[in-house]
Amino acid sequence: MRVGILGGGQLGWMTILEGRKLGFEFLVLDKNPNSPASRIADRWFPPEKVEEFRELCDVITAEFEHVEEEVLEKVSEKMRPRAELILMKRSRVEEKKTLFRLGYPLPRFVWGTGSELKEMVNLIGPPVVVKRDSMGYDGKGQWRVSSVKEVKGLGEDEKFVVEEFVDFEAEVSVIGVRDMWGNIRTFPLTENHHSDGILLHNRTRTTPEVEREAVELVKSLMEDLKVVGLLAVELFLTRNGKLLINEVAPRPHNTGHYTLDGTETSQFENLLRAVCGLPLGSTRLKTPAGMVNILGLDLEDFSPEEILKIEGAKLYWYGKEKRPRRKMGHVNVVGRSEEEVSVKIKKVLSLLYPKETKKS
Numbered sequence: 001m002r003v004g005i006l007g008g009g010q011l012g013w014m015t016i017l018e019g020r021k022l023g024f025e026f027l028v029l030d031k032n033p034n035s036p037a038s039r040i041a042d043r044w045f046p047p048e049k050v051e052e053f054r055e056l057c058d059v060i061t062a063e064f065e066h067v068e069e070e071v072l073e074k075v076s077e078k079m080r081p082r083a084e085l086i087l088m089k090r091s092r093v094e095e096k097k098t099l100f101r102l103g104y105p106l107p108r109f110v111w112g113t114g115s116e117l118k119e120m121v122n123l124i125g126p127p128v129v130v131k132r133d134s135m136g137y138d139g140k141g142q143w144r145v146s147s148v149k150e151v152k153g154l155g156e157d158e159k160f161v162v163e164e165f166v167d168f169e170a171e172v173s174v175i176g177v178r179d180m181w182g183n184i185r186t187f188p189l190t191e192n193h194h195s196d197g198i199l200l201h202n203r204t205r206t207t208p209e210v211e212r213e214a215v216e217l218v219k220s221l222m223e224d225l226k227v228v229g230l231l232a233v234e235l236f237l238t239r240n241g242k243l244l245i246n247e248v249a250p251r252p253h254n255t256g257h258y259t260l261d262g263t264e265t266s267q268f269e270n271l272l273r274a275v276c277g278l279p280l281g282s283t284r285l286k287t288p289a290g291m292v293n294i295l296g297l298d299l300e301d302f303s304p305e306e307i308l309k310i311e312g313a314k315l316y317w318y319g320k321e322k323r324p325r326r327k328m329g330h331v332n333v334v335g336r337s338e339e340e341v342s343v344k345i346k347k348v349l350s351l352l353y354p355k356e357t358k359k360s
């Protein structure tokens, strides 16, 4: 089987590492030949060579939604999940409208252009979160606004979503996988902790009632959207116990990196099984697990040896050029209990970010 991947980032890198054991070949389409997945692919293609790439692939999936529209159009007949889902994910407005139309629970929101921002903020009522329609990820292109006066200098014609600021009890996510015949499995729920809009760490959390509701929601959404592949759903658990969808992603997700060590089959392997027509693997949790992102650090900026001394800790290093707050790698940890995992996460955080952890 020859699998094409749109995007050369770490999600593609982990998909290839996991897919090698199934004997697949991987072709990556990305501008950068040195990106993590491009470097380990059997072949790398720049976007100009999309036709040749398409002809050589049996199936094409995406690890990144910000692919040019012309590229998506050219590969759409071989795409799993459907190219329309990737297109939907490129626009927060389209994503919100789709979920709203289907009747899923969301924070209150309105959308419009920059010239209408003040009215939109007043309509929802501060504090609100203003989010750019496109290229918004890892906290980029979004601002918490407590007063209408703070809203200025944004593009007049640009589209934005304005939504209520949710004073949540926790952020959680569930990732589902669906095959071509409609079989669905879901990965265990995780509780996620962000810092300035970027995921910093997460771990599996046993909350049967919340998980049951989240799993039902993810299954129903995967059916409504006819996903073949993965769907990650990030949710806010409000203080009165309601679940609201923050975001969805039809691809491998950062909150599922723990599945490489925590579940019987990883999100990456199950993505490949789903899009290649193979039976889905078990998503059972082998042991409580968690993950810490390595943000904006090089291998010289911390001690990998100290991390690896922690029993059950695994280092994943993507080999990217260092930039402030960029996702450079991650550490997975497993333990006998959720408490043990939490203690290990704290230890990893203190080794990676000694200044920040001392402050808190």
Ligand code: AMP
Pocket: 107, 129, 136, 137, 138, 139, 140, 142, 163, 164, 165, 166, 167, 171, 194, 197, 198, 234, 246, 247
């Ligand atoms: P996003 O890029 O939309 O996933 O946002 C990144 C993070 O910003 C989320 O995981 C939350 O921690 C925070 N955030 C986004 N939207 C809201 C909201 N409406 N209310 C409170 N926090 C939010």
